[in-house]
Amino acid sequence: MQSRTQSPFVNYTRNPDRLISHKGREVAVFDDANLENMDQATVSSFGEEWKRFHAFDQEELKRCGDQYFDLLGENEPGSDAVVLDAGCGSGRWSWYLAPRVATIEAIDPSDAVYPALELLQDVSNVRVTRCSIDAMPFADASFDFIMSIGVLHHVPDTEAALKVLKKKLKPNGSFLVYLYYDISHRGFLFRLLFSCVNVSRRIISSFPSTIKQIICEGIALLVYLPLARLSRLISLLGLPGIARRIPLSYYAEKGFFIMRNDALDRFGTPLEKRFTRSEIIRMLNNAGFSRIRFSEGEPYWHVLASA
Ligand SMILES: C[S@@+](CC[C@H](N)C(=O)[O-])C[C@H]1O[C@@H](n2cnc3c(N)ncnc32)[C@H](O)[C@@H]1O
Structure with missing residues (x-):
């Protein structure tokens, strides 16, 4: 009897609302849920942006990635880590991290999924799904590592989104977030x-x-x-x-x-917010994160926390 090949990816908890295909690859779309914590104008604007800007220079991407991921040790998240890229945009940070982990679920509610599929076409351990953070089809405690780079200052309720992401992390899992910094302390x-x-x-x-x-x-x-x-x-x-x-x-x-x-x-971008260090600490604490570490390097602020 022939055995069916098991998908290496996290099981979806429900059936997709529809499938779209692009350049021979299929993407599941989940858009049935309550999308209160998504700003449609902002998401559409990002769809346009990423369709225009995705032909990155790979060396430059690696250099930028080294800045965002400077808080991770060389062997982190780990070759067996299951990762979520929440708000993946063009998929550039999934592309950057893919060689260091087992699998990545890259989600985004915008047309960015098309350029993401192109950037990731030769990367077999990343799956792109079209959905908002509110509508993710993944069970709680599914991920060892979650990254949300430059996303949560573009959603209406940042703390609510942090709470959703915290639930998706396994106990002791790690979370990397980049949020625009508040400028009230500047001259x-x-x-x-x-x-x-x-x-x-x-x-x-x-x-x-x-x-x-x-x-x-x-x-x-x-x-x-x-x-x-x-x-x-x-x-x-x-x-x-x-x-x-x-x-x-x-x-x-x-x-x-x-x-x-x-x-x-x-x-x-229509919706943009900014946060001080203490606001970020308060939101992360309220969402249930601990061991919060800020990078002193740019871009500000990128922060690593534990579940
Ligand atoms: C500045 S881009 C960052 C993309 C990517 N993380 C990067 O750094 O290249 C913000 C992304 O967040 C996505 N986004 C906005 N609202 C979202 C939501 N509610 N759930 C998931 N992603 C969202 C947008 O579609 C956009 O692709």
Whole structure:
């Protein structure tokens, strides 16, 4: 008798509402659940963004990944770890982590699942599923490691989403989250600049997609690129302290593609929130996490916690 091959992935707890296929791969879609904790305009905007920005330079992705995952030891999460990438976008961090773990469930409710399938086409241990964090078809305590990178500041209720994710972790599982940092501790000029950015974001994100994209390309070219290169130049002149004070110095060593992607992310997204360290600690504690560790490296804040 022929034995059926067992799927290495986590069993879905219910049947998908529908299946979509792209480039020969099928994706299960779960969109029946109560989607209160999802902002549809933001999700649609991200779908557009990732369809445009997914042709990453692999070396640059690895360098960026090393920054986000700096809190993990070399052998973590571990070759037998079952992982959830909650809000995977283009799938870049699943791509980065896949060689170090057993399997990854990469979920996202947007059209980002299409570019994710393309980026991950040769990566057999990642499965892409289209759903929101609210609608995930996975049993509680399914995962050894969960990552949610740059997602939970774009949902209406961040703490509620953290509670959902905590339930999906096995006891002692680990959780890596990246949340935009609050700027209230920064100097007056920085806060003024940020207020202008925030007002601009609210206006730009309400424009039709093509206009929004053209404006964001302009911002990347006329603001991000000059400031990033100025920061790099000052650093090369032997003044790294001053270089770090230049706005957007984070991009000093990054390519223009990343700047274009991030400009669209920063100025094109309708819902964006920011958190202080203590707000993040409070939300993680309320969700039941412990052993909370902040990275002192950029991007701020990325945080590792235990279930
Ligand atoms: C800034 S992108 C980050 C994507 C990816 N983690 C990365 O860093 O490349 C935010 C992603 O969160 C997704 N997202 C927004 N609301 C969500 C929700 N309720 N559940 C799951 N993902 C969500 C968006 O569709 C988008 O792809």
